[in-house]
Amino acid sequence: MSDRFSQMDSCAIGERIKEIRKTANMNKQEFAKELGISPAYITYLESGIKGGEPTNPSDKILEIISHKFGVGFQWLKFGIGTMQSSCRQRILAKLWVVEEQDLNDLYEVIDKFIRERKGQEPAPSSHVKR
Numbered sequence: 001m002s003d004r005f006s007q008m009d010s011c012a013i014g015e016r017i018k019e020i021r022k023t024a025n026m027n028k029q030e031f032a033k034e035l036g037i038s039p040a041y042i043t044y045l046e047s048g049i050k051g052g053e054p055t056n057p058s059d060k061i062l063e064i065i066s067h068k069f070g071v072g073f074q075w076l077k078f079g080i081g082t083m084q085s086s087c088r089q090r091i092l093a094k095l096w097v098v099e100e101q102d103l104n105d106l107y108e109v110i111d112k113f114i115r116e117r118k119g120q121e122p123a124p125s126s127h128v129k130r
Contacts (some may be wrong), residue, residue, distance in 0.1 A: 010048030010056045016076055017057075018046045019083070020069050035064060070094065 021031045021042070028046075032039040044050050045057050059077070066073040074080040098106060115121065 010054040012048075012079060013056055013062075013077065014046045014048035016079065016083075017042075017065065020065060020071055020076075021046075023083075024069060034068060035061075037061070068097070 021028070024031065026034065028039045028042045032042045035042075044055075045061070048054055048056070062076050063073060065071070066076050071083050072081050075083050095103075095106075
């Protein structure tokens with residue numbers, strides 16, 4: 001019974017990983033490149049089978065997928081809750097892919113947005129090092 005449960009569990013995780021990839025409009029090669037792993041490993045993750053045996057991915061790879069694609073870790077691993085994490089988590093996840101030189105520009109946009117919401121004058125852009 002535990003083998004059957006393990007296989008069902010690993011396949012369910014694989015289906016959720018595949019759903020993330022499809023929602024992101026990526027093929028296996030693109031998804032693998034984004035995660036820094038091989039397309040063959042993506043096939044293993046999505047099938048939940050490695051060497052003919054049901055195998056679950058490590059928490060580390062699930063955390064990477066969760067952060068990069070803004071999905072809830074609990075949903076990804078256990079199917080609990082919803083696919084999408086909170087708006088704050090999704091925004092933070094997107095920051096991982098922003099190039100370092102663009103972060104200053106993004107900071108200025110966020111700062112301006114917050115100050116406008118609070119009715120404050122925008123801070124001079126010179127306070128951000130380039």
